[in-house]
Amino acid sequence: MIDYNTFDNKTAAYYTLGCKLNFAETSSIGKLLEERGIRRVRAGESADICVINTCSVTELADKKCRQAIRRIVRQHPEAFIVVTGCYAQLKPEDVADIPGVDLILGAEQKLDILYYLGDLHKKQHGEIVTTGSEDIRTFSPSCSKGDRTRYFLKVQDGCNYFCTYCTIPFARGRSRNGSIDSMVKQAEEVVRNGGKEIVLTGVNIGDFGHSTGETFFDLIKALDSVEGIERFRISSIEPNLLTDEIIDYVATSKRFAPHFHIPLQSGSDDVLKLMHRRYDTHLFAHKIERVKMVLPDAFIGIDLIVGVRGETEKLFEETYHFVNSLDVSQLHVFTYSERPNTQALKISHIVTSQEKHERCRKMLEISEQKLQEFYEKQQGKLRPVLFEHPKKGMPMHGFTDNYIRVEVPYDKNLVNKRCSVVLGDFNEAKDALKAEQILE
Structure with missing residues (x-):
């Protein structure tokens, strides 16, 4: 008691x-x-x-x-x-x-x-x-307000994939989720609290429904009908679970943003096999092409891990050229780290720290180039922006639906408000575009 x-x-x-x-x-x-x-x-x-x-x-x-x-x-x-x-x-x-x-x-x-x-x-x-991880079975609902204006709704937890480099299944247990009905109720609570943007989060959100007999596609259709939410964003989703059906739905939905984050991890099919990933580069390239076909202005971020065991110089070069060929907006690059009790430790070829650092640098250069090119292509376009609470004495910022960071002078009337803006030149820090014009 x-x-x-x-x-x-x-x-x-x-x-x-x-x-x-x-x-x-x-x-x-x-x-x-x-x-x-x-x-x-x-x-x-x-x-x-x-x-x-x-x-x-x-x-x-x-x-x-x-x-x-x-x-x-x-x-x-x-x-x-x-x-x-x-x-x-x-x-x-x-x-x-x-x-x-x-x-x-x-x-x-x-x-x-x-x-x-x-x-x-x-x-x-x-x-x-x-x-023990095998006894982690409870799904605990969670929804938080970020330090800006968006909320983060946990829709799924755990993972059944057991990639060779990863400890998440041991740390969080097997895949499980709440019901669609409970997710809709939490989104409606966000509306009552004045929230206008929700990011769907989880460990492997595309696997939603594993424990309730529902699907992630069913979930996004239900959430798209929640009145009062301006936009939903889908956080990281596995390429093999990002169906063409989901992509096409986002292209015509009322509230889902043209913004995808898709983990690639490696652009070499040999390395993907060593990782025990559930797709190859052909499938991944198809997903990028599909997104860009139905949503030409979509922001696409991808995850990469460099320096994993087994990634020879030749296989890294395959990744480098494959990633360079993709029409994506930004890379999140991680340096491989040895994790106890993972299957990756059985792979013989070890990449030196110096090589890892150099590979990371090369991929970050690609990321910077692709992000700048994406921003430049958006200049002059009209996009909706949801403005955030600024830090004291600083300009205001917000994000477009396709995740362009926008800067304007401080105006308290714009906080947590969605406006259409004409995107202009880069700001002084080169990390946002200025709004040439704000349309209420």
Whole structure:
């Protein structure tokens, strides 16, 4: 039995590392604590509880998590420190050994945090409450407001793919999701809160429906009918799950933005086989061509991993030339990181750190070139922009439906408002286009 009186007049601080899915889940944890009278800590206050939601996608991410935990312990020496997220699930003993940590919650327990806080007394050593990845079965609904104006709606969690380089199935369990009805209700709640843009997030969102007998295509059709939302964006979706049916629907939908993020990971079929990816370059090229055929102005971002085991110089050159040939807008480039217990460790050819760095540099050059070309092609066009809350003393920014960042002078009347603008030249920082004209 929980003694909720323990939480009276307590404060909490929240720290999130990693993906948008983590941010959505941290937001849900915050709501749970707030409902029990635990308010968010104010600037300059010391918190009674600190919740740290961690990432473990790379070795660098693990290092950043350890550094963040130690820093937060120093900042809040009397606080009850709770660590959750992927790093906590994969390496709970490492987290428990960090002085000052009191509680480690696994993926199955993070949204049941109230049951594990106890009397909030500091521990001599971190208490671990986790389950094995095969026992992670609960889908915990989460929806968060970002630091701008858009919301992030978690529609799916976990993954059944087991790519050779990836630990996500061990950190988050198997693929599962909520119902379409529950997603529509959460979107309607966003409308009531004044939200106008929602990004659909998850680990493998195209696999939506695995646990409810529905489909991702059914989901987007249902969400497209939610009155009051100006636009939905589809976050990263596997190319083999991005059907032509989905692409064609987005092209004619009322609310889905012409914006796709599609993980490629490698442009070499040999490397894709080593990764255990479920497509080849022919299928990927077809998806890009299909998007551009029905949505010529669509923004397409792709993910790449360079320097994986088995990626010889010849195979990297295949990736380089394939990516260069694609009509995409931007690359998100990741350097391969060895992850414990992954099948990739059995592959013999190892790429040196120097080679990884050089390959990353080459792909980032392509990304910069493609992004500039995409922006230049959009100059002079009329696009809808949803403007965001600016930082104090700074110009306002917003994004077009096809993800062009737009800059205008500050105008409080434009915050969270969609306007049509004529896209002009680059701003001084070269990271946005100026609005030549704003049409209400």
